[in-house]
Structures are given as structure tokens and as C-alpha cells.
Amino acid sequence: MIAPQGRGIAGPGTDSTTDTFRILHVSTGNVCRSPITERLSRHALADRLGDPFAGGLVVESAGTWGHEGAPMEAHAATVLADLGADPHGFIGRELLDEHVIRADLVLTATRDHRAQVISMGHSAGLRTFTLKEFTRLVRAIDPATLPDPARAGGVVDRARALVQAAAALRGWLLAPNAEADEVHDPYGAPITFFRSIGDEINQALDPVLTALTGVAGRS
Numbered sequence: 001m002i003a004p005q006g007r008g009i010a011g012p013g014t015d016s017t018t019d020t021f022r023i024l025h026v027s028t029g030n031v032c033r034s035p036i037t038e039r040l041s042r043h044a045l046a047d048r049l050g051d052p053f054a055g056g057l058v059v060e061s062a063g064t065w066g067h068e069g070a071p072m073e074a075h076a077a078t079v080l081a082d083l084g085a086d087p088h089g090f091i092g093r094e095l096l097d098e099h100v101i102r103a104d105l106v107l108t109a110t111r112d113h114r115a116q117v118i119s120m121g122h123s124a125g126l127r128t129f130t131l132k133e134f135t136r137l138v139r140a141i142d143p144a145t146l147p148d149p150a151r152a153g154g155v156v157d158r159a160r161a162l163v164q165a166a167a168a169l170r171g172w173l174l175a176p177n178a179e180a181d182e183v184h185d186p187y188g189a190p191i192t193f194f195r196s197i198g199d200e201i202n203q204a205l206d207p208v209l210t211a212l213t214g215v216a217g218r219s
Helices: 033-049 074-082 097-102 111-119 131-139 154-169 191-213
Strands: 021-027 057-063 105-108 128-130
Touching: 021 033, 021 097, 021 111, 021 154, 033 057, 033 074, 033 191, 057 154, 074 191, 105 111, 105 131, 111 128, 128 131, 131 154, 131 191, 154 191
Parallel strands: 021 057, 021 105, 105 128
Antiparallel strands: none
């Protein structure tokens, strides 16, 4: 399993170890964007790896102003179901220091969220990106330069190397404009806007998860 339903923390990987790679998705309330991103990530990783946690990958989410204990928004759940992912059992939570400390990669919805995560300290700067920023950087990395995921510990080693390579590129491969790295908040919007955000997130995740695992998603 990737992680139990709810908070998204897998029991066997609660203590940070070298054979675990934790991805933390961050938005504002942890009821729209980050739940969509978390559950789409889990779905895509299961599609690629079968049992992502067996490969050491753990996916979770939180909000900078997280609605602790709240379910995800109904439209967000609908979008996830439409995209084939499982929305059930999600529980929102507020971003805490411990979440940032143990995360190997933090992917945020916006630049403001990224700045808030980095401001928490914990040497988070080199492992915190907006989702779209990380996608842009990953596209520029030659997969042949990353560790072979088929080797023992390969997926975790590959994921760590990918984050390092993306961090090294950040100052050289800049966004074309201020909006390029943003995923806008659909909270309170109609289902049509939620669907457009879901599609946007799904498209941004695909190259990231392919690069992380070395396995392309099913077409």
C-alpha cells in the first residue's frame, strides 16, 4: 500500500530512513489542490509500480492554513473519481514543522506556498518547489543521468538524485512568466473550474512521476 487512508502517513515509514522517500504536497486549506495532487500521485505511482511503498515512496499532503480534520471539497472528490483516483477517507491537516522535516520533496501549489515552507527553516529550500516549477526542471534532466530504478533501493536513490539535479537547474531554467509556476485555487468555484485544475495538476504530475520511477504511465 502507498499509505493508509486519511492523513497519508504509512506506518512502516513513519520514521525517516534512507530507504524511504517522502513527497509532501502543500496548498492552503488542504481540501482542494493538495488532496487532488496527493491522490493523483498515489494513483499514478500505483499504476507504474504496483506497490509504491515497497519501492520506498510515501505521498502525503498538508495546508499552510490547513482545515485540520476536514474532508476534501466535494468537487475535488468528484474530479479525483473522474480521473480514476480514490478520494475516500481523506482528512485535511495543517502543515507542521515535522511534515517539512521528514519530507524529501515538497511540491507546492504556488510560489507563496513555497516561500512559506522555506520560511519554516529545516533546510527546506533545496527540496521545495512549486509543482509546475519542478515539472519544468524535470523535463530538462536527462533520465540516463539518474540511478537505475531497477537496482536495489533504486527508486529512492533515483528520486533523491532527481531532486538534487532539479535544485541545481533552478537558477538557470527560469519560468517564462510569473504565472507559469502557479496552480490557482478552485475553492468555491464551479465544478468546471475544478476539472480544469485537476487536468492541470494531472498533466504536471505525469513527467514528474515518470522521472521519479523511470516508468511511463499507461496511455
